[in-house]
Amino acid sequence: MRVLFIGFGNVGRRMARILTVERSKFPGMKPLDDLVTVGIVTRKSGALISPFGVDLEGALKEMESHGSFNEKNRGFCPLTAEEAVSSLDFDVLLELSTLSIENRGEPAISHVRKALERGRHVVSANKGPVAFAYRELSQLADLAGRRFLFETTVMDGAPVFNLYRSCLKGCVVRSVDGILNSTTNYILGRMEEGTEFAQAVREAQDIGVAEADPGHDIDGWDAAAKVAALANVLLGGDVNPYDVQREGIGAVDRRRVGEAIRSGRRLKLVCRAWRDEKGVQGKVGLEELPMDHPFSMIGGGGAVLRIHTDLMGPILVTQENPDLYDTAYGVLADLLSLKHG
């Protein structure tokens, strides 16, 4: 299986680590031993390409020690992502770049579209394509007889889209709700313990829960993108993050969090998607939940998704203490799905 990496940030590097230096710790990754990396294209740190396979371990070490690829490296070349997706030969596009809400999921959507048009599979860790263009891209994939997969975009490798496809056959999903943004959940939790908002944000960055720019988390955009993805895939909607009613946690202070606690409740940023007479809709908003609500249990960087169907009582999937391994596994799980056909 020949793969092209677009982006080589935290997720791509953790994947590379699992598949090379830490490979012996993970026997289940054996089916990916024949993976050939035909290219790694980054936005600012150069690109490495080779039809015979880039040395993934070497690329990882170079990026970790220097923060960019060395121009003297044999495979180094000034290819852009767009050029690579349009011209290189690969079986699977790994779209690992960062979501741009401002650019409505571009340029990732164009990369995915181009790869599918060229008859390639796509695995995206970027939420943009599934949140802004799911209907078009999934139809394109069907036409091409290829797969468009994105398990890691919601709750990392914890089963969400695979669960919907493989484990809820014959059920109709009526609505979903959950806590899906770990940065805001961590910050709200720390504020319950008396930490000021700004300090809680810094802590979230220090422990790696929050991005260097946590604005999209705090303003609810990350959560809205996840709601759009769930609305599109599980509920058959055609919703994008701008359609989702959205509230962030920027206006929350310790007083408000404390008042909730004193009344026996926890302030949580809750995600919802549902179908009603107006169609499929989504919402991200602050809610005060009783202590024994299943979402109140979700602390720190955890996440939970509850799925309401026609045939069963609600099913909840909860993720405890995820880290970059969980995110990388979500991408690897999709590659394994492609392997298994």
Add this chain to the structure above:
Amino acid sequence: MRVLFIGFGNVGRRMARILTVERSKFPGMKPLDDLVTVGIVTRKSGALISPFGVDLEGALKEMESHGSFNEKNRGFCPLTAEEAVSSLDFDVLLELSTLSIENRGEPAISHVRKALERGRHVVSANKGPVAFAYRELSQLADLAGRRFLFETTVMDGAPVFNLYRSCLKGCVVRSVDGILNSTTNYILGRMEEGTEFAQAVREAQDIGVAEADPGHDIDGWDAAAKVAALANVLLGGDVNPYDVQREGIGAVDRRRVGEAIRSGRRLKLVCRAWRDEKGVQGKVGLEELPMDHPFSMIGGGGAVLRIHTDLMGPILVTQENPDLYDTAYGVLADLLSLKHG
């Protein structure tokens, strides 16, 4: 798809209801519209057979109104389960009889074995075959190129075995734990509220959580069978319910439950399976859990399974308020898996 029902108790009848009188409520069941019931064999209430298809709605009504099939019914015949499995022509055996711990899963295991030997698929709601004979039967299924499925045996239709097969590809499961028996969980919960043990048992029977004979629940046998199933399938063990360390709730009184509550804890019957230097092992036992433990949240008839893997932080699947639809869906989900190939 031609199916043979062995057993037509609560699960079989709820399936029949979903597929006939309530069919219009569940659009996702469309792929099962071509299901042909070639036989329904019960232990005490007679059997109906027809190579052209038993009238499932008629059979349901007859059983619900009279508690047995009418001997004057055209398809009525005195066939035993063993005879039916050995002689009728069908594509899928639906093994819906009740688990017998005393008989170590028989006669259900023999039915499953015979069907697989005859090259038929098997869907079992009876825990016996997977808890007592998984290794043999799964190998037999592989040899025959047929499937041996049993999703509903643990947590009904909530994804457990399908999740393991489809959503944890490449992960190695290290251990599982959870609350898997709703009768004991309901009884312990009522005792926390001050109800005496015997009264709580009667209530559990009244609301349909407990069987008419709740002994196997109370003594931990039902939980031990589920632990064995999980140990065998998710951990590759060769464990049966007699190998599982087992404690029931028969010796628990209100005082003990109350003491736990006063120390800020909840008494729960916890299921565990794990792999260590001695191999794969299982345990069912009472544990006092802190209030903020994810298992402490599980009230009434709910259930939770936590899966620990090599690559991800723990994943929890929780089932809220299950009823007979959930159990029936577990069987229907397996039939849909067979349909989809």
